[in-house]
Amino acid sequence: MRERQWITARRSELDTLAGQLTKQLQEVQAERDELVIAERVLNRLAEQADAEAVAPVSVKVAGRAVLLIPHRGDVGDEGALPGDYREILAIVREADGPVQVRMVGERLGLDASVRGKLEPLRAKMTKLADRGWLHKRGDGRFTARP
Structure with missing residues (x-):
C-alpha cells in the first residue's frame, strides 16, 4: 500500500516538473x-550603413528622402547603385537565362x-529595367543587359 502512495x-x-520544463522550453524558444x-x-542596418557609405544620390520628395537610381548611360559603373540594387543585378547576371522575381527573392x-x-x-527590378540596367521581357522575367 505504501508503494502505491509513493x-x-x-x-x-x-x-x-514536466509542466515547469514545458513552460521554460516555451520561454527559451520565444527568446530564441x-x-x-x-x-x-x-544585418539590415549594417547593409544600409554599407549602402550609405557608397553614398547613392538621394533627393527629397514630399519631405522624404528618396534614392535616385541612375540611368545606366549616366554613370560609369554599377557602383553608383545602392547595395540592394547591386545585389539584385549580380543575381540576375549569375543566372543562366531569364529569371523570375521569385527566384531572385529566394x-x-x-x-x-x-x-x-x-x-x-x-x-526594384522594374526600376532597374526602366533605367537600362536590366531587360524586362514580355513574360515578366528579367535578363541582364550586356
Whole structure:
C-alpha cells in the first residue's frame, strides 16, 4: 500500500516538473525567435550603413528622402547603385537565362511563398529595367543587359 502512495506522489512531482520544463522550453524558444529577428534587423542596418557609405544620390520628395537610381548611360559603373540594387543585378547576371522575381527573392532570403513580400522586389527590378540596367521581357522575367 505504501508503494502505491509513493508512486502516486512521485508521478505527481514528475507531472509538476514536466509542466515547469514545458513552460521554460516555451520561454527559451520565444527568446530564441526574438534573437533571430534582432539578428535580421542588425544585418539590415549594417547593409544600409554599407549602402550609405557608397553614398547613392538621394533627393527629397514630399519631405522624404528618396534614392535616385541612375540611368545606366549616366554613370560609369554599377557602383553608383545602392547595395540592394547591386545585389539584385549580380543575381540576375549569375543566372543562366531569364529569371523570375521569385527566384531572385529566394536568393535574397525573402519568403517567396507570400506574394506581398515579392512586390517591393518586383518594383526594384522594374526600376532597374526602366533605367537600362536590366531587360524586362514580355513574360515578366528579367535578363541582364550586356
